[in-house]
Amino acid sequence: MYDFVIIGGGILGLSTAYHLLQERPGARLVLIDKEQRLAYHQTGHNSGVIHAGVYYTPGSVKAKLCKEGAERTVRFCEEHGIKYERCGKLIIATDAEESARLKGLEERVIANGLDYENISAGRLREIEPNVAGEAAMLVHATGIVNYTDICIAMADVIRESGGEIRLGTALTGINESDSEIVVETDKGELTARTLVVCAGLQGDRIAMMAGIGIDFRVLPFRGEYYQVAASRGELVKHLIYPVPDPSLPFLGVHLTRIIDGTLTVGPNAMLSLGRETYSGNYPVPSDMADMMSFPGFYKLMASFASAGLYEMRGSLSKRVYLERCRKYCPSLKLEDLQPMEAGIRAQSVSSDGKLIDDFLFLETARSLYMCNAPSPAATSALPIADEIVARALRKAN
Ligand SMILES: Cc1cc2nc3c(=O)[nH]c(=O)nc-3n(C[C@H](O)[C@H](O)[C@H](O)COP(=O)(O)OP(=O)(O)OC[C@H]3O[C@@H](n4cnc5c(N)ncnc54)[C@H](O)[C@@H]3O)c2cc1C
Numbered sequence: 441m442y443d444f445v446i447i448g449g450g451i452l453g454l455s456t457a458y459h460l461l462q463e464r465p466g467a468r469l470v471l472i473d474k475e476q477r478l479a480y481h482q483t484g485h486n487s488g489v490i491h492a493g494v495y496y497t498p499g500s501v502k503a504k505l506c507k508e509g510a511e512r513t514v515r516f517c518e519e520h521g522i523k524y525e526r527c528g529k530l531i532i533a534t535d536a537e538e539s540a541r542l543k544g545l546e547e548r549v550i551a552n553g554l555d556y557e558n559i560s561a562g563r564l565r566e567i568e569p570n571v572a573g574e575a576a577m578l579v580h581a582t583g584i585v586n587y588t589d590i591c592i593a594m595a596d597v598i599r600e601s602g603g604e605i606r607l608g609t610a611l612t613g614i615n616e617s618d619s620e621i622v623v624e625t626d627k628g629e630l631t632a633r634t635l636v637v638c639a640g641l642q643g644d645r646i647a648m649m650a651g652i653g654i655d656f657r658v659l660p661f662r663g664e665y666y667q668v669a670a671s672r673g674e675l676v677k678h679l680i681y682p683v684p685d686p687s688l689p690f691l692g693v694h695l696t697r698i699i700d701g702t703l704t705v706g707p708n709a710m711l712s713l714g715r716e717t718y719s720g721n722y723p724v725p726s727d728m729a730d731m732m733s734f735p736g737f738y739k740l741m742a743s744f745a746s747a748g749l750y751e752m753r754g755s756l757s758k759r760v761y762l763e764r765c766r767k768y769c770p771s772l773k774l775e776d777l778q779p780m781e782a783g784i785r786a787q788s789v790s791s792d793g794k795l796i797d798d799f800l801f802l803e804t805a806r807s808l809y810m811c812n813a814p815s816p817a818a819t820s821a822l823p824i825a826d827e828i829v830a831r832a833l834r835k836a837n
Pocket of ligand 1: 447448449450451452453472473474475478479480481482483484485486487488489490491609610611612638639640641642662663707782783784785786813814815816817818819820
């Protein structure tokens with residue numbers, strides 16, 4: 441019998457296992473993932489940004505966990521020799537309206553306790569000669585890392601601490617009784633005292649598998665990127681972000697430097713017709729059926745109809761997308777934008793059609809399900825895992 445079975449070899453499952461073994465050295469723990477390698481889904485398909493925590497409501501759990509998560513991510517990288525860079529983020533206002541919104545954002549940045557600098561148009565030209573804007577804010581703490589590297593380092597520590605990791609093993613059933621929880625997989629049964637599920641894009645299905653009644657579904661949103669041609673890789677030194685548009689649910693086109701030296705533009709936010717369709721946006725019948733049978737889907741589509749059309753136009757036309765990028769980086773050309781694999785976000789949506797913004801935990805007597813962990817959950821993974829572990833240990837005691 442295991443003390444803990446953890447589902448999910450993304451950054452949340454691994455952070456949880458890592459932290460559990462620190463809190464309970466010697467515990468019998470196994471982490472399973474259906475894929476053959478770690479970080480196969482969201483964690484290995486994200487922008488690699490260590491977010492500083494600019495946008496979140498001051499005092500909120502998200503704001504607190506992001507700031508703490510960024511600091512702890514950097515510390516983890518230093519302790520484990522993982523490459524990262526604190527390159528800073530420039531939020532660019534391109535007209536008077538955006539400048540006014542940037543001012544509003546400044547109040548939030550101050551309230552969130554972040555170190556920042558207001559940048560004039562002249563100074564912007566000096567520090568980023570290829571970027572156009574009439575004002576900007578430089579947030580120093582924002583950085584970049586490859587979250588897959590962090591996952592691999594965590595997995596090493598988990599194994600060294602006596603934990604097991606079984607890849608290529610899919611959870612297929614959950615049966616809970618007063619004394620134990622039986623976890624069925626395609627490679628046989630495991631019994632445990634406590635189960636923790638961090639299954640990202642499959643989170644709602646696994647909660648239902650356990651017989652939990654839920655009033656939300658995970659809807660998949662593609663984040664499509666272009667890779668900027670290597671010859672233009674030195675175009676920017678910082679991460680370049682727009683001032684957030686309150687009418688759009690996601691951040692909008694941005695230029696992100698990747699720790700391996702490439703430069704990307706994106707991601708956008710397009711409804712995905714499949715939950716795990718990285719090679720193209722083709723329909724997967726079971727995923728479509730789940731989406732179409734969920735009333736919240738239609739309500740969400742109705743409330744974000746114009747944002748959806750905006751994203752679709754940019755997704756279908758490279759030229760339209762280029763124009764959006766050129767607003768910030770006028771020298772970009774069509775041939776600079778080269779194809780790159782998309783990521784797919786797991787976004788939980790309530791039955792009344794609202795995007796669920798907060799982390800969402802569901803629990804039974806012996807199990808815990810992380811059912812919504814949107815960005816910046818990679819940044820915040822270590823403190824989120826503290827919360828998961830605190831809850832899991834209450835069950836184990
Ligand atoms: C395009 C994009 C850009 C992003 N950019 C950033 C960013 O720059 N910074 C940031 O902080 N956050 C970012 N995020 C968010 C961040 O990547 C996610 O919040 C985070 O990776 C979630 O981690 P996770 O472990 O919950 O999920 P995942 O990484 O998706 O892991 C879930 C795991 O569960 C496994 N699983 C599912 N079902 C089963 C089953 N039945 N049996 C066994 N295993 C199963 C899956 O195989 C998977 O490995 C981005 C996300 C996307 C998609």
